[in-house]
Amino acid sequence: MSDERPPDHGSTEKGFVLFTEGDLLYEDMLTQIAAARTEVLLESYIFADDEIGQRFAQLLSNQAQAGVRVRIHLDAAGSFFWSSHKLTDGMISHGVQVRWFHRWDWRRPWRYNQRNHRKLLVVDGNTAWVGGFNIHRENSISVYGPARWRDMHVRFGGNLAAQARILFDDFWRGKKRSHFPLTSVNNTLLVSNYTRGSRRYMNMLFRQTMADAQQSIHVTTPYFIPDSLTQKLLTRAARQGIKVKLLVPGKTDIPLTRWAAQAVYAPLLDAGVQIHEYLPRLLHAKAIVVDRHFTIIGTSNIDYRSFFLNYELNLFTQDEELCHQLETQFIEDLDSSREISAVHWKRRFWGDRLLELIGWMARRWL
Structure with missing residues (x-):
């Protein structure tokens, strides 16, 4: 797949639309926001x-002035x-109603470390x-150029969208009973x-999905620091013969996370896990495909932050066409990646091992 031209996105039979390019996603979002009649909710x-x-700010402001109810929930640390x-x-x-999640408060400084990572x-309604894309120029090929970040998002409607509205409203109101x-x-x-x-339930779903695999586990993640x-x-x-492949960044915006990830490469490689580092751009996409x-x-x-600290939002689905699209995208991304061999990894520079220790700590x- 060329990095110079955004690929088309496609819808599935049940209404899922996969986006892998920021410009296409943003245009789709802005078009729908412009057509909104009652409400726009954004995290x-x-x-x-x-x-x-x-x-986005200009259009959201215009819609609010036109009588559409617009609520925006932003993370204070993430947008700082x-x-x-x-x-x-x-x-x-x-x-526009704007709310900052966990702004700095010297009376409760520990809250600042727990973030709203939802998009x-x-x-x-x-x-x-939902997905990995943030609202910034780094995802736009037209603004940022061919080096834009590699990410993924999904659009959906119907009853699932109605559930998304409830989840937004509960979070906005601080409603602890889900x-x-x-x-x-x-x-x-x-x-x-x-x-x-719900945190225990989400973590259970992640682990049960991997535990139930019979043939393959394909993981795409920008920050790989597994518990x-x-x-x-x-x-x-x-070790049971299941093909486990990890797609992680070859380039990163946070070097310390890369060092922490590399600290667990050795035991995974020894077990037969294949680790591929994505080379063309900064990888920010998050997806797992099991048995296709x-x-x-x-x-x-x-990573620890998503599993135990941050607030997250994920789709767990068996939609055949969406699974196929994500599997196809994973294979294409592997073609633009470098596989890490166990033999090569054991010969790495001793200074890199020190950095891995620092990251893991x-x-x-x-």
Whole structure:
């Protein structure tokens, strides 16, 4: 797949639309926001004051002035270096409701470490998007160029979008009692980890999905810092003859996370896990495809922060066409990656091992 031209996205029979290019996603979102009649709900870890963020801010402001109810929930830590008071105050002055999640408070400093990592847009309660894309120029080939970040998002409608609206509203209101048990829509679950029970449930779904694999586990993640149980699941699967392949970044925006990830390469490689580093661009996509017929796509990384600290939102689905698209994308990404061999890894420079130790010691804070 060429990095110079955005590929087309496609819809599945049950209404899923997969996006792998920021420009196509943003245009789709902006078109739907412009057509909104009653309500626009947006959550984003990063909402930047740049060419992309300003387009969203202007349209959201226009819609609020036109009488559409617009609520935006942004993470204070995630947007700290990206957003600006000018951008958000401008939206507020036009009637947009903006809420910052866990702003710094010296009386409760520990809260700042727990972040809203969800990326969710719901328009009129009947169309929703979830995935890894933030609102910033780094995802746009037209603004940032061929080096734009590699990411994924999914659009869906119907009852699943209605559930997404409820999940947004619960989080906005700080409602700790979740709608449990969740209702499957066409063999698809939309799961948040906002409450303690739902966090345990989401982690269980991740692990059970990998534990049930019979043929293959294909993982795409930008931040791979697995806890001990996840490591055991992956190594056990590989030793049982299941093809376990990891796609991780060859380039990163946070070097410490790369060092922490590399600290677990050796035991995984020894067990037969194949590790591939994506080379063309910064990888920010998050998906797991198991046996080609079950997939997880959303906001969670395979790391301590997503499993135990941050608030996340993920789709767990057996939708045949979406699974096929994600499997195909995974194979294409492997063609642009470098496989790490166990023999080569054992011969790495001793200084790299020191950096891995430093990263691993900080793994619970990354």
